[in-house]
Amino acid sequence: MNLARRPTIHDVAERAGVSKSLVSLVLRGAPNVSDRRRAAVAQAVTDLGYRPNAVARSLVEQRTRTVGVLVSNLHNPFFAEVVDGLQEQATELGYRVLLGSGNGLSVREEETVEALLELRVEGLVMLNPVLDAWVVDDASRSVPVVVVGRHDLRLLRVDTVSSDDARGTALAVEHLIGLGHRHIAHIAAGRVAAADPRRQGYEAAMRRAGLGAQIRVSSGDYTTDEGGYEGMTKLLAERPRPTAVLAHNDLAAVGAMGALDDAGLRVPDDVSLVGYDNSYLAGVRHLSLTSVSQPRLEMGHLALTAVHERIDNSDGPARNDVLEPVLVVRATTAPPH
């Protein structure tokens, strides 16, 4: 396409019969410009269909007013709302948001980070990244970095925003205990970052209630539908059978629901079920899953605010914000039979 032939500020200036400097002033709304000139420039701009070149502007201003966001995996239902929060706050603070995806692959994430840095984003937000810590550290050397949703990354210079996963599972356990359950099991995930705190929160809450002996964890890589099914199947083989199950996330919970179906057990009459993430899956009325909600919108807000503050003032120790999760009770939890 004729990228080259697009009108420049020069063309506008010529058509309006003024200097390019004046056009620049008008475009940026400077005060001391006569109405006559202002109108002439505005006219020329619409006549030519002129659109300022952000590339040139960024070069000379030495800033891009852009924050890069690395989304590890667009399929992860967790991220969309976080991005909404980021966007909202970015608009508020005068930044543009550039999304890059990593397809869940560490290599692709690295490439994306590199690309964003070459584009000279002024800050970088990483959502649930799977890449190595050294990449984060390296990036944080040239630009403020905020990591959302990973507990294991505690680096100097890198702020983090996450929700208290241990607290989340504890909330779920307390809810179930309050309903009268004692045999509460957990379907845990393996690799993923959130797995450990969620499991630990479950175990701690059980011990606090004097139920340390009833702790049952079906572990493996149970973050999928299929995984939840398998995890539940294993649990159903044990005696005494759990009367309530807390899954690592909603998808696993729905898989567990399938296993209960197949075993002829009803939810919540025979077994209560709790998910995690409060994804739209949980809200679907046919499933109506009790789930732990992370304040996603707020996490986005907070992450962007953190980046913004670092851009203005890069000093100060790393902040690690931890937000409180909320339990959303729906139809899959009830007192035990």
Place this chain on the structure above:
Amino acid sequence: MNLARRPTIHDVAERAGVSKSLVSLVLRGAPNVSDRRRAAVAQAVTDLGYRPNAVARSLVEQRTRTVGVLVSNLHNPFFAEVVDGLQEQATELGYRVLLGSGNGLSVREEETVEALLELRVEGLVMLNPVLDAWVVDDASRSVPVVVVGRHDLRLLRVDTVSSDDARGTALAVEHLIGLGHRHIAHIAAGRVAAADPRRQGYEAAMRRAGLGAQIRVSSGDYTTDEGGYEGMTKLLAERPRPTAVLAHNDLAAVGAMGALDDAGLRVPDDVSLVGYDNSYLAGVRHLSLTSVSQPRLEMGHLALTAVHERIDNSDGPARNDVLEPVLVVRATTAPPH
């Protein structure tokens, strides 16, 4: 942050004891550079942690090697896989992908398009945009535009990629008829772009099978869980009661499933159910919804290829690629009772 203090090609040149031109040559892998110099430059680059400035490069090269992608709404499960396809093909063809979201709001979409154009993307892909046609037309004046998933936008200069929605619902109807169903109803959506062809495909297939008299459409804005529930409730009040229902999308189908539950009817024993989109919701084993799948990955490939071809050669009439949907049969369809 000290954006300004980041090393430039000049710093690298100085440290390596060569000219900036030579550094540029090395960085772009030019052939006629002595090994000694090449090594010296490489050393200086790593010493300084130099990263080329894509902004400056784009300005002088008069191209950004970037394609902008407007995602109307990140929550729409349809788009993630399309973006995967876009990304894949972009990497293949040497482009970078910049995602911008519009939050489902027409105004925000316009802003995003404007921002992407100011960033001088070389092409624009719009996924299920909700914005007005004139915005698309206007954008297409300065950059090649490809629209994915909207049937109503047929503009000169604008290529489209979509899947044949009428064919999709027809596939579903044919499947149900093959199972022996005659009373097949449709839960349609109102506003959204895909609503009309899906309904028409249903009606046409019914007529082709001599079942024109059995056509039942519960229409409204039934694209949500809740909407599917209402639509199904209305259908259940009619006599004869349909033995099979085809919903506008998976979410509506799951809502319908809830209504059937509440009415004490079983799926698929009493009523067969078909969704649309084959989202991961449909694949969840507890739901296991028969659904119509759009070739999302391929749509992404095709869209990016189209943009690429327009960038190289902007002429030729607009292409409107229509891909074949595929019916994925799962557990919610069976012969009528």
Place this chain on the structure above:
DNA sequence: GCAGTTGAATGGAACGCTCCAATCCGGTCC
């Protein structure tokens, strides 16, 4: 009527890079 003041408008340098034209240098050939 002229220095001084103020508001409006402009020219040119600079941002970090690419790329063209020019230069440099060590051989080769006759």
Place this chain on the structure above:
DNA sequence: GGACCGGATTGGAGCGTTCCATTCAACTGC
């Protein structure tokens, strides 16, 4: 040994902006 060659290297212009320093024009006050 001087002309010529070709690969290696370099200086400088230019990409489309912003912004500083300067100029210009029109007043003001005495």
